[in-house]
Amino acid sequence: MNTELVPVFRGNGVLEVVERQPPQLVADDDVIVRVEACGICGTDLNILAVPPAHKAPPGIVIGHEGVGIVASVGSAVTSVQPGDRVVIANRLTCGKCAYCRRGLDNQCTNYQTIGTTIDGAFAPTLRAPARALWKIDPSVPRDDAALFEPLSCAVGAVKRAPFQPGDNVAIIGAGPMGLLFALLYRSMGAGKVILLDVAPYRLAFAQEIGMDAALNVTQVDAPTEVKRLTGLGADIVVDAVGNQINHTIQLARRGGQVILFGLRPHDNPPVNQYTITRYDLTLHGAFVGLHPFAQTIQLLESRRVQPSILVTHRLPLKELQHGVELMRTQQAMKVLIEM
Ligand SMILES: [Zn+2]
Numbered sequence: 001m002n003t004e005l006v007p008v009f010r011g012n013g014v015l016e017v018v019e020r021q022p023p024q025l026v027a028d029d030d031v032i033v034r035v036e037a038c039g040i041c042g043t044d045l046n047i048l049a050v051p052p053a054h055k056a057p058p059g060i061v062i063g064h065e066g067v068g069i070v071a072s073v074g075s076a077v078t079s080v081q082p083g084d085r086v087v088i089a090n091r092l093t094c095g096k097c098a099y100c101r102r103g104l105d106n107q108c109t110n111y112q113t114i115g116t117t118i119d120g121a122f123a124p125t126l127r128a129p130a131r132a133l134w135k136i137d138p139s140v141p142r143d144d145a146a147l148f149e150p151l152s153c154a155v156g157a158v159k160r161a162p163f164q165p166g167d168n169v170a171i172i173g174a175g176p177m178g179l180l181f182a183l184l185y186r187s188m189g190a191g192k193v194i195l196l197d198v199a200p201y202r203l204a205f206a207q208e209i210g211m212d213a214a215l216n217v218t219q220v221d222a223p224t225e226v227k228r229l230t231g232l233g234a235d236i237v238v239d240a241v242g243n244q245i246n247h248t249i250q251l252a253r254r255g256g257q258v259i260l261f262g263l264r265p266h267d268n269p270p271v272n273q274y275t276i277t278r279y280d281l282t283l284h285g286a287f288v289g290l291h292p293f294a295q296t297i298q299l300l301e302s303r304r305v306q307p308s309i310l311v312t313h314r315l316p317l318k319e320l321q322h323g324v325e326l327m328r329t330q331q332a333m334k335v336l337i338e339m
C-alpha cells in the first residue's frame with residue numbers, strides 16, 4: 001500500500017513529518033476524503049504557539065479548514081458518495097448533553113474537533129464521520145470552498161444581531177475573520193463597512209479589496225472618525241479580536257448592537273457598563289456558529305461571497321511551518337496548504 005507523509009504535532013510548537021499508512025474506513029459512518037487544500041487558521045497558530053494558546057494533544061494531525069473529494073464511504077453513509085466535493089464542519093457534537101438537547105450544539109459539553117482533538121486535514125487523506133462533511137457544488141472554486149469553516153463562523157455570528165440593509169458596520173480586527181465579516185456584511189447590503197486595526201498590512205489589504213474605510217487606531221481617534229464617516233456611529237460593531245469590548249461600545253451609535261466574536265481567554269478588560277446602559281446598546285456574545293452550515297454552503301454556491309480574495313499564499317504541505325510563520329508575522333492574510 002502507498003504511504004503518505006504527514007506533519008504530526010508533537011507539542012511545544014513542533015511539527016514532525018511522519019510516514020504513515022493513509023487512514024482507512026473503520027466505523028460504518030466513516031468517510032475517506034482525498035484532501036485538496038486546507039487553510040491555516042488562527043487556531044492552528046495558537047496550537048503551534050510556545051507556550052500553546054489552544055490545547056491539542058501531541059500526536060495529532062492538525063488542520064480543519066479543508067476541502068476535498070470523497071474517495072470511499074462506510075456502509076451506513078447516505079449523505080455523500082465517492083466523487084463528491086466536500087468541506088468540513090469540524091466540531092463533532094455529542095447530540096446527548098443538556099445543551100445539544102436544547103438545540104445549542106455550539107455549547108456541547110462533550111464535543112470533539114477535527115484538527116484539534118482528532119486527526120485533521122493537513123494530510124493527503126482524511127477520515128471523518130459523514131456528519132462532519134458537507135457536500136458543495138464543484139462549480140465553487142476550491143479556494144472559496146476552503147474558507148467554508150471560518151465563513152460559517154461569521155454567518156453564525158451575524159445572525160445574532162438583527163440587521164437592516166443599509167446598516168453601517170464597524171469591524172475591529174482586519175485579519176481573515178474580520179475581513180470575512182466585512183465581505184459578508186457587504187453582500188448583505190450594508191451601508192458603510194469600516195475596518196479598524198493596528199497593522200498597516202491588514203489595513204492596506206482591506207482597502208485594496210474595496211472596503212469603505214480602513215482606520216489605523218494608532219493614528220486616528222477611532223470613535224471620532226467612525227462618527228464622521230457614519231453620522232451617528234456604527235449601527236453594528238464587531239469585535240473580531242476578543243478584547244475590544246470597550247472600543248466597540250465607543251464606536252456604536254445610541255441603540256446600536258455589538259457582536260463579541262473574538263476569543264482571548266486570558267484577557268479580561270474592564271467594562272464601561274454606564275455607556276452600555278445609558279446609550280441602550282445590545283451586546284451579543286457569539287461563539288462559533290449555531291447551525292450555520294447549510295446557509296454557508298448556499299452562500300458559497302451563490303458566489304455572492306468569494307472568500308478566496310483573502311488567500312495570499314498557496315504552499316505545499318511540506319511548507320506548513322513556513323505558512324504558519326507567514327501568518328504569524330502578518331506577511332500573509334490567508335495561507336492555503338495544497339495537497
Ligand atoms: Zn478555522
Ligand SMILES: [Zn+2]
Binds near residue numbers: 096097098100
Ligand atoms: Zn453535546
